[in-house]
Amino acid sequence: MDRLAAVTTENDIFADLRGTPIGLLLEYHNLNRDYETYAQAQLLVGMCMDNRKHLHIPDNFAYIIRAGGANLRYSEFKVSYAIAVGGVTCIALIGHNQCGMVNLMARREAFIEGLVENAGWDREMAEQHFMNFAPMFEIGNEIDFVLSEARRLRARYPKILVAPLLYKVEDTLLYQVKE
Numbered sequence: 001m002d003r004l005a006a007v008t009t010e011n012d013i014f015a016d017l018r019g020t021p022i023g024l025l026l027e028y029h030n031l032n033r034d035y036e037t038y039a040q041a042q043l044l045v046g047m048c049m050d051n052r053k054h055l056h057i058p059d060n061f062a063y064i065i066r067a068g069g070a071n072l073r074y075s076e077f078k079v080s081y082a083i084a085v086g087g088v089t090c091i092a093l094i095g096h097n098q099c100g101m102v103n104l105m106a107r108r109e110a111f112i113e114g115l116v117e118n119a120g121w122d123r124e125m126a127e128q129h130f131m132n133f134a135p136m137f138e139i140g141n142e143i144d145f146v147l148s149e150a151r152r153l154r155a156r157y158p159k160i161l162v163a164p165l166l167y168k169v170e171d172t173l174l175y176q177v178k179e
């Protein structure tokens with residue numbers, strides 16, 4: 001995993017992120033920086049819906065969009081809103097290891113049976129639902145995905161600073177992804 005750069009001191013933060021809201025996010029979450037008071041959001045965080053993740057950040061600090069795999073492709077209006085109306089200038093895109101949106105096909109049967117058992121769907125509808133949507137939400141590999149998604153967002157919002165990050169579920173810390 002040498003594609004990741006740990007943040008254990010302020011100096012570990014990449015030069016282009018230091019002093020930005022993304023640098024602050026890394027300081028709050030990884031380095032226990034004392035919370036400042038914010039009247040408005042400083043950045044947009046895109047992160048997975050996964051239950052194992054919790055960010056240590058002050059109130060009002062960030063807009064957060066949670067979507068499977070930190071995939072913002074289907075949340076564009078909300079991203080635009082955070083930038084245009086919310087006034088944020090940065091996006092922290094936070095993937096994580098052990099993500100459920102990797103290799104969805106392996107969970108096809110569990111997904112279909114779960115919808116039948118837990119939600120009361122009939123089997124055919126559940127199969128169609130999975131087959132229609134799994135290809136849209138599959139992310140392949142967590143690190144590659146967060147890098148490609150960061151590039152896509154930079155092309156879409158050229159004045160916005162976009163940083164790909166990874167959350168490790170073992171130590172619950174944020175890592176910078178080397179590009």
Ligand SMILES: [Zn+2]
Pocket residue numbers: 048049050068069070096098099100101
């Ligand atoms: Zn995930």
